[in-house]
Every structure is written in structure tokens, then in C-alpha cells.
Amino acid sequence: MSAFIYSLVLLSLSLCILISPSISDDHFDQVFSDYSPSMAPMLSRSFPPSKFLYVNLGDHDDYSAEYDSYYRVVGIHSSRYQLCFYKFPENPVYTLGIASDFPSKWVWAANTNDPVSNGAAIYLGEDGNLVLVDVDDRVVWQTNTANKGVVGLKMLEDGNMVLYDANDKFIWQSFDYPSDTLLPGQSLKAGLTTKLVSRASNTSHFEGNYTLEMSPKNVSLYYKSPNSPIPLPYYRIDQSFASTPSKEFRYDVLVKDFDNPITSHTIQYTTTDSISSSNQELVKTSYDSRSSFLRLDYDGRLRVHTSPTPENGDWSEEFTLFKGEPLSRNQLGATECQMPEKCGNFGICYKGECVACPSPRGLMRWSDDCVPPTVGGYSGDDTDAK
Numbered sequence: 001m002s003a004f005i006y007s008l009v010l011l012s013l014s015l016c017i018l019i020s021p022s023i024s025d026d027h028f029d030q031v032f033s034d035y036s037p038s039m040a041p042m043l044s045r046s047f048p049p050s051k052f053l054y055v056n057l058g059d060h061d062d063y064s065a066e067y068d069s070y071y072r073v074v075g076i077h078s079s080r081y082q083l084c085f086y087k088f089p090e091n092p093v094y095t096l097g098i099a100s101d102f103p104s105k106w107v108w109a110a111n112t113n114d115p116v117s118n119g120a121a122i123y124l125g126e127d128g129n130l131v132l133v134d135v136d137d138r139v140v141w142q143t144n145t146a147n148k149g150v151v152g153l154k155m156l157e158d159g160n161m162v163l164y165d166a167n168d169k170f171i172w173q174s175f176d177y178p179s180d181t182l183l184p185g186q187s188l189k190a191g192l193t194t195k196l197v198s199r200a201s202n203t204s205h206f207e208g209n210y211t212l213e214m215s216p217k218n219v220s221l222y223y224k225s226p227n228s229p230i231p232l233p234y235y236r237i238d239q240s241f242a243s244t245p246s247k248e249f250r251y252d253v254l255v256k257d258f259d260n261p262i263t264s265h266t267i268q269y270t271t272t273d274s275i276s277s278s279n280q281e282l283v284k285t286s287y288d289s290r291s292s293f294l295r296l297d298y299d300g301r302l303r304v305h306t307s308p309t310p311e312n313g314d315w316s317e318e319f320t321l322f323k324g325e326p327l328s329r330n331q332l333g334a335t336e337c338q339m340p341e342k343c344g345n346f347g348i349c350y351k352g353e354c355v356a357c358p359s360p361r362g363l364m365r366w367s368d369d370c371v372p373p374t375v376g377g378y379s380g381d382d383t384d385a386k
Helices: 002-017 025-031
Strands: 050-055 070-077 082-087 095-099 106-109 121-125 130-133 139-142 152-155 161-164 170-173 187-189 195-199 207-214 218-223 232-238 246-255 263-271 278-285 291-296 302-307 316-320 348-350 353-359 362-364
Touching: 050 070, 050 152, 070 152, 195 291, 207 291, 218 246, 246 291, 263 291, 263 302, 278 302, 278 316
Parallel strands: none
Antiparallel strands: 050 121, 070 082, 082 095, 095 106, 121 130, 130 139, 152 161, 161 170, 187 246, 195 207, 207 218, 218 232, 246 263, 263 278, 291 302, 302 316, 348 353, 353 362
């Protein structure tokens, strides 16, 4: 009975926090005059004095999101983005992430590689630190912004979640810490986050084998093979002008004509002297596709996903690197055969198809069990390639 009462108190506290899309000192005083984190210590659990607190309990939203995931809306949101705890079917653990408009796409994650349970909590302490704790109160993730003048937390219309001070200056922002996705205007930055990391699969809370990494002269895609201790590069996006190091790699979206909308999606290099900065167009659409994102997917492909309008919620894949779509300006053509896992660990790819499996007896017909030959013997299909 006592456990039931405790759950009801936490659920009530969670529901009252859903009143506002942003939390500040004044809003906290107004909305929480009858509630405070001191009510949560029922029985054995308590939280520090907080401006904002949400406990991951209660019903999931009525609609599923990307990858058939289920989620609980935390209460920090704009008209197009919202912070949620989400989980996959047949999987009991959760990631704290930002979802786009319906049907929701997951565009940012706080606790990749360290999912949490029912009863986990996210709170903004009175010291200004935003903290995610699991049900056992273990700190899973935090912004490290204690005592830096933070007065509030809000979600911006572009999907950037920010902690801000009394002058509305951003003390911390999610845009500085991308996971596998860049939203329009979001960047990889020297000195902050310089890479995107794919998911392990489309139903995984963990990082995968692919990365997109910014270096001083280019951006490269890497594959972390189980057979090699060093990540292997499989594609490189060069600067057009390489006289100075890059300091930023940004995904930009620009509507060129609002009367007859043509939208350009580009990747932008900004260099330390700005004179040699350059950009490359990925794709154009004949509609206003500012609702979009660039993602390094779990299969190692770089994709642009767009939605014609936030209202209709239909997403489409407008660009896919390694689908016969090379980048402009003499970039190396990106084909299916450049994908590291296209033909398993040892297969041979030709014109986008897996065609052969090497063996001591020569090239054999390719199959899913094509593996390197063993010492003193061989493996693979004995049938000659045709």
C-alpha cells in the first residue's frame, strides 16, 4: 500500500510539471507553490532542491514514435520538439531524448550507452545543474552547469534545448552535443563535439560501429571493425579550399524562393580565417523542407530526412550517401560497394552487388557465410563464381 501511495505522489508531481514548455525561477514560484521536491522523499527516496523535476513513471503517449518506440513526454517542449523518455518494444530501459514533430523522430540523446529504468528522474537543481539519475539515484548524465548563473530551461523552436542565465545567455545547449543527428543550423565544432556516432541498430540504446568525424582538413566516415583495433575510413568529404583548418562543420537549410519554394540542403565548412570557408549542396527539394535533419544511420549511410510541412508529419528520405549519389565538386563517387559491411567480412562487391568470396581455390560464389580462409584449409562455397 505504501509503495502505491509513493507512486501516486511521484505521478502527480510529474503531471503538474507538464503545465509549461519551459521552467524558470518565476515560473517555479508560481506553479509549484503547493508542490516542491521535498514532497518526493516519501519513504526512502529524495531529490535535491530543484527548479524542475520529472520522474519517469506513468502511461506512455498514445502514439508510437520512430522505430516503433514508446515514450513519456517530460514537459520541456516547443511547438515542434519535445523532451521525452523513450523505450523500444520488448526492452524495459529508456533513453532521455529530443523528439521532432509527429510522427516523432529522435534527433538527440542524453544518455547513449547508459539507458535508465522506470523511476529514473531528470531535474534542474537550484544550483543550475541539469541531472539525469536512475531509479537507484546513480547519476547517469549531467550538464555540469552548477553555480554558473542558470535561471531556467527551455526548448527552442529549432530543437535546441538550452539552459540560460538572467540575461538570456545560453550557459549550455544540446546543439553543442549532437549524437547521430544534425538539425538545421547545428554543427560539429572544434573543441566541443567533433563527431557523430551511429546507433548499433534501429532498436538499440547503444552506439554503433560508424562515426562521422571532423578533422582540420576534411570530414571522414569511419567503421569500427571487430577485426581491427583502429577505425577504418571508408569515405572522405574534402574542403573545397584547404588553406586553413576547419573550426565548424554545419548542416544548413535555406529556402531560396518562398513564392515557388526551392529548398537547398548543404554542408558548410567554416575555417579559422573564414576566407577559405566553403559549402557543398547535398540535395534540393521543390517544397519548403526546412523541417529536416542530417543523420548518420545505424547502417553507416548519411541521409537527409525532410518533411514538407510540420503539420502533415510525413517524412521522406531526400538524400542518401552510398546510394549512387556522389557529392559535388569532384568528390569520390559514393557507391554501395564502399560500405564496409555490404558483403560481410570478406565478400567482394562489384557494381553494388556481392559477387564473390575469396578462397585458396580462387573466387567462389558469394554467400552470407563468406569468411576469411582458415590456416591449412579454406571456407566458403565450392561453386565457381558465375
